[in-house]
Amino acid sequence: MKFTKQGNVQKVLHKLKYNGHQQIGITLGHWYGHELSAASLNKEFDFILPVPLHPDKLKKRGYNQSDTFAKGLSDSMGLPWYQNVLQKGTFNETQTNKRRLERWQNVKDVYCVKDATVIANQRILLVDDVVTTGSTLEACALTLVEAACKEVSIATIATA
Structure with a gap:
């Protein structure tokens, strides 16, 4: 789906x-x-991973929207999904009003893998709600690759 300001996709998301x-x-x-x-x-x-929220944001919101998408994918694709393998260790500002370089700088080095043995040599479907510049997904994918996963693919609900 295409995310546009004031569009139906934005309203749903x-x-x-x-x-x-x-x-x-x-x-x-x-x-x-x-x-x-x-x-x-x-x-x-082999399995699905959602882009994680920082624990403080997760506590405030009560759920991770990317995790709900991952759960639906898991149910319909017959694949496991793991909520806590990829974690966000640093609280950073929202990406919403940032330009591409600012987005990359904002997410660089904020993700970590809790247990690298879970992802070693695995083919991972990384999911998020919206891809804008790809900075968040790129930062997560690089973290997974550095932890020795075999392959990372991405799926999002919408693109901006």
Whole structure:
């Protein structure tokens, strides 16, 4: 889906992210996962990882919107998903109003792998709600590659 300011996708994602409508992420994950499975892409991954939130933000929001999407994908693709393998160790400012370089600098070195043995030589589907510049997904993927995963692919609900 294409994310545009004031568009329907933005409205739906804001309900998911800021208004407690976790079922939106699960439902979109089911739909997307069925499409990926119909194309036999579920066989390309060993498990699914959501982009993590910092523990303080998670506590404030009560859930991780990317995790709800990952759960829906997991259910429909028959793949496990792990919530706490990839972690965000540093609290950083929101990416919302930042330019590309600022986004990269804001997320550089903030992610870590809790247990590298879980991801060693594994094919990972990394998921997030929206990709804007790709800085967050790139930072997470680099962290996973540095921890010796075999391959990282990405899926998002929308692109901006």
